[in-house]
Structure formats: structure tokens, C-alpha cells
Amino acid sequence: MSVRTRFAPSPTGFLHIGGLRTALFCWLYARRHGGQFVLRIEDTDLERSTEAAIQQILDGMKWAGLDHDEGPFYQTRRFDRYKEVIGQLLAKGHAYRCYCTKEELAQLRADQAARGEKPRYDGRWRERTDARPDVAPVIRFKNPLDGEVVVDDVVHGRVVFQNSELDDLIIARSDGTPTYNFCVVVDDMDMRITHVIRGDDHLNNTPRQMNMLIALGVAPPVYAHLPMILGPDGTKLSKRHGAVSVLQYRDEGFLAEAVLNYLVRLGWSHGDQEYFSIEDMVRLFDIADVNKSASVFDVNKLTWLNQQHMMRSPAASLVPVLRWHLSREGIAAENDMQLERIVLSQRERAKTMREMAANSAFFFRAPAAYDEKAVRKHVTPEVLALVAEAGRQLAQLEDWSAPAIHELINGLALARGVSLGKLAQPIRLAVCGGTVSPPIDATLEILGREESLSRLHKAAGLWGAS
RNA sequence: GCUCCCUUCGUCUAGAGGCCUAGGACACGGCCCUCUCAAGGCUGUAACACCGGUUCGAAUCCGGUAGGGAGCGCCA
Numbered sequence A: 001m002s003v004r005t006r007f008a009p010s011p012t013g014f015l016h017i018g019g020l021r022t023a024l025f026c027w028l029y030a031r032r033h034g035g036q037f038v039l040r041i042e043d044t045d046l047e048r049s050t051e052a053a054i055q056q057i058l059d060g061m062k063w064a065g066l067d068h069d070e071g072p073f074y075q076t077r078r079f080d081r082y083k084e085v086i087g088q089l090l091a092k093g094h095a096y097r098c099y100c101t102k103e104e105l106a107q108l109r110a111d112q113a114a115r116g117e118k119p120r121y122d123g124r125w126r127e128r129t130d131a132r133p134d135v136a137p138v139i140r141f142k143n144p145l146d147g148e149v150v151v152d153d154v155v156h157g158r159v160v161f162q163n164s165e166l167d168d169l170i171i172a173r174s175d176g177t178p179t180y181n182f183c184v185v186v187d188d189m190d191m192r193i194t195h196v197i198r199g200d201d202h203l204n205n206t207p208r209q210m211n212m213l214i215a216l217g218v219a220p221p222v223y224a225h226l227p228m229i230l231g232p233d234g235t236k237l238s239k240r241h242g243a244v245s246v247l248q249y250r251d252e253g254f255l256a257e258a259v260l261n262y263l264v265r266l267g268w269s270h271g272d273q274e275y276f277s278i279e280d281m282v283r284l285f286d287i288a289d290v291n292k293s294a295s296v297f298d299v300n301k302l303t304w305l306n307q308q309h310m311m312r313s314p315a316a317s318l319v320p321v322l323r324w325h326l327s328r329e330g331i332a333a334e335n336d337m338q339l340e341r342i343v344l345s346q347r348e349r350a351k352t353m354r355e356m357a358a359n360s361a362f363f364f365r366a367p368a369a370y371d372e373k374a375v376r377k378h379v380t381p382e383v384l385a386l387v388a389e390a391g392r393q394l395a396q397l398e399d400w401s402a403p404a405i406h407e408l409i410n411g412l413a414l415a416r417g418v419s420l421g422k423l424a425q426p427i428r429l430a431v432c433g434g435t436v437s438p439p440i441d442a443t444l445e446i447l448g449r450e451e452s453l454s455r456l457h458k459a460a461g462l463w464g465a466s
Numbered sequence B: 001g002c003u004c005c006c007u008u009c010g011u012c013u014a015g016a017g018g019c020c021u022a023g024g025a026c027a028c029g030g031c032c033c034u035c036u037c038a039a040g041g042c043u044g045u046a047a048c049a050c051c052g053g054u055u056c057g058a059a060u061c062c063g064g065u066a067g068g069g070a071g072c073g074c075c076a
Helices: A017-032 A051-064 A075-091 A102-114 A180-190 A200-215 A246-251 A256-264 A278-284 A299-312 A315-328 A336-349 A353-363 A372-378 A381-396 A402-415 A420-432 A440-447 A449-465
Strands: A004-007 A036-041 A070-074 A095-098 A138-141 A148-153 A157-162 A170-172 A195-199 A222-226
Touching (some): A004 A017, A004 A195, A017 A036, A017 A051, A017 A195, A017 A222, A017 A246, A017 A256, A017 A278, A036 A051, A051 A246, A051 A256, A070 A075, A075 A095, A075 A170, A075 A180, A138 A200, A148 A222, A170 A180, A180 A200, A195 A200, A246 A256, A256 A278, A256 A299, A315 A336, A315 A353, A336 A353, A336 A440, A381 A402, A381 A449, A402 A420, A402 A440, A420 A440, A440 A449
Parallel strands (some): A004 A036, A036 A070, A195 A222
Antiparallel strands (some): A095 A138, A138 A170, A148 A157
16 A cells, blocks of 8 residues: 655644644655655634635745645535535444533533543533534534553554543534544545654544544554654744744745755754755655654754755755845846856855855945955055055956966965965955955956956055045 | 653754763864865863662663643634
């Protein structure tokens, strides 16, 4: 039987980092076993589900590159099917109508709380066949009264629940709409899901779902409950912890591959390996190796990994990403070749693509001002003369390439008996306005002869006058 | 409150009875390299939650305690 996994987010908010990891694990598992990955939107909560959230989730999945083979399926379009199954359950005596009002249930819970008991439905309509004309009934699943349910979880191992701890959950509201735990069961059954991989906040729901599956005459799938991802303070990841939407990571200049690499290492490892390409993950990842304990999200490590991916990816693959970030800085960059050279020279000095774009703006815009402190430090009358000489020689340089520029500038510094820095810093200041840039030869090469000399002259004139 | 889950450096993790004076990575400190900033190399600080038990021997097995998390909804 071929492996079928599913990712089933509810569109009540954006796709967050925890959801993305669940999706990643489902996707990896399906890919690794040559199976199918199904996307399902759990939008039965009409109140809180939004179209915008659905789009956000789809965009996030697309950005991450987690492509699905089937779906997206929407639960709101499957209401007829849920009704049909509820009918079956009712007919076979696995479900019943409960005419309790919300007030009665609230009272029941209050009484139980007062007695220090676990709040649970007491089954008072379980064996009744009469009705209450003034109350629209809900439908409850008739959970077995005794015995136990064993969840053989791939990550947690054998977990046993007593049926006596479980009450009869509502599967259809009084308005007839089905509830979450029931829809999941029907969907997983209909979509022939073989492996349910989800957050371990669902572990407690699992025995109920298994009981329903059994009542429907279906063998339960394999379950794997993933540990949660916590914020830096050890509490559940939330808005307080900064970026939560995966698209926010894209905007901040993180590479999808790096985010995935970071997430796969949360709760899972393969020896001492830290860097994983997507292919590595598909080849090496196995849910059985996932840890049981929750882990804390660490932006520092994500950032480091991001730079690792920037440095190891083919430069050409980063060109479109750099262009996108430059455009967000208001810069329209056309030349692919030039962008590739920028990537090559900048990637070891930027941790994110956004940072690379910001650091590279000077290639497209002449400096509007110069770092004053640096000018005071690096520009003196002697240096000015030296820079002027460099300008003259550069103008004559036949081959405008980094090696040739390197040779020229080094040679000049050597001939004048000054350190390279003495000459390189003022030139750097003149062409980019600050003290930080790629090596001066590469910087000038990318900038081009005309632009380099023009900036040099402009700066020299300015500094010479003052 | 009840049920279930979890517990190795600040963080992510290795570890499945002797290989552990507990390894790697991020972060942090130092040194080297160096035209700036980085990247890179070397290096330092830093952990088995606690208490019992089993065993010749326990981070690893068992029991308990403490701490954290989740679920207990006509939410998903």
C-alpha cells in the first residue's frame, strides 16, 4: 500500500512556523516513500475561517516548495458526505441524539468542577429514545464504556488510554453541522490516509478518533505526533515572539530551503550534520527518528543556516531572490550577470538576502553622503594625492577585471610604501559612501570603470575642497 | 482538578549499561588570517532536573518527586 500523508491546517490565521514543520514532515515522509501528499483545508469553523487565511496558507506552502499531489480539499464542501456517515453511525447505534441544552451542560460541568472531577458528559441521553420538541439535538458518538485504546505512536511509542476516561463527543451540532474531530475521521478514511502526522497537541484526540474509525469498520492509520515548537521563553510560539507567518521569513530575506533545513533539525538529527539540502532531507529523514520533546525556536541558528545556504547554493539561483529584495528597496536591477557577481561577492558578508540587497544598494545608487567619521580617519592630503594617482592609472587600465585592478592597486600601494588599507579604504569610501563592501577590486569591477571613476572624481573633488 | 505527554550545555542535539574525565552545532569569549566587513581556521566557558533502586558498572533500565506542556468546548 502506498504511503499517503496529509497536512490539514485550519484557515483561522496564517501558516506559522509550527504548521510549516508539520507540513514538511508530512511532505518528506510522502516523498521519501514515493507516496502522495494531500492538502486539506479544515474550514468547518465558519466563524473564524477566512479566504485571506486560505490564500496565505497556499502562498506559504508554495514559497516553501511543499507541493501537494491532491487537494486542496475543503471540508465545507463535504458536508453532504459527513451527513451520510452520521446517518450510518446513527443507524448502527454508534451515535445518538442528545437533547441537553447548553445551559444544562454548563451546569453539569460546573457541578463536576465543584466536586473536583474531570468535566465530561455523563451520557444521560445515551440510552434514551425519546425527544424534546423544544430542543434541537446534537448528535454524539457512543464511545465504548470500558476497555482501552492503544495508540502505537511512531514518535511517542505505545500510549494507552482508558475508555472510561473518554466521554461521548458531539459529532454534529444542533444546527446539523459536523464538528472537527468527526470530520477528520471521515476525511482521513475517505482520503485513504495511511500516516497521520500532526502536532502532539492532538495526541489526546487520537483515541476518540480511533474509536470512531473502528465503529466505521476501518483500520486506523499509523499515527505520529510531533513535539511542539516553543518560543524563546519556553512558551508556545505566538505573535509576541516576532515573526510567525512563514511569509514573514521570506520578507526578512530567509531562503525557503534554509527555513526547511532549520525546521527539520528541530527534533531530528542525522549524526553531526547541520546542513541539509532538500534532497538530503528526502533521502535521510524518517519520522521514527524524531524526538519526543518540544524544542525552542532559535532565530540565531536559523540565521546562521540561512547564510550557509546562501553560500552553498548556485549563485544563479539566488539572482531572482536578490532582484526581488532589491525591488523592495526601490531598485530595479536588470542585468543577471551583474547580479550574479554581486551574489558571489556579497554572500559571505550578509546573513539574509534582504541584508544582501541593502548592502548592495550602492552598486545601483551613487552615495548621497559619505561616512564623516571614516572620512576624517582615512582621508588626508597625502592620501588624496594617492587616490588621484590611482584614479589616473585606473583610467588607463586596459583590462577592467578584479585581478587587474587588484594588481594595479596593490602595485601602487607597494610602490608608495603604504599599506593596502591606506589606499583601499578611501577608494571604498568614495565609491560606496561607507567603510564596508566586498574587496575593493571586486567592488570596482562590478561597479564598472565609468561609474567607479566618476564616483572617485566626485569624492576627491569634494574632499579636496574642504 | 482529572487524563496524557515531556525533561542532556543558554538554544538545537549525539548518546539505546562500560567506547562519556558526556561528542557536535548555534550563540558568547580569545587567537590566527586580513584592504573594510565578513567568511574561514584554531581555541575557551558551558549540561545528564532531583531522590531512591537494579547492576561489578547508569545520562542510558525501574520507581517516585519536582518542573514544563497538551487535552478535558455545539473551537480546530
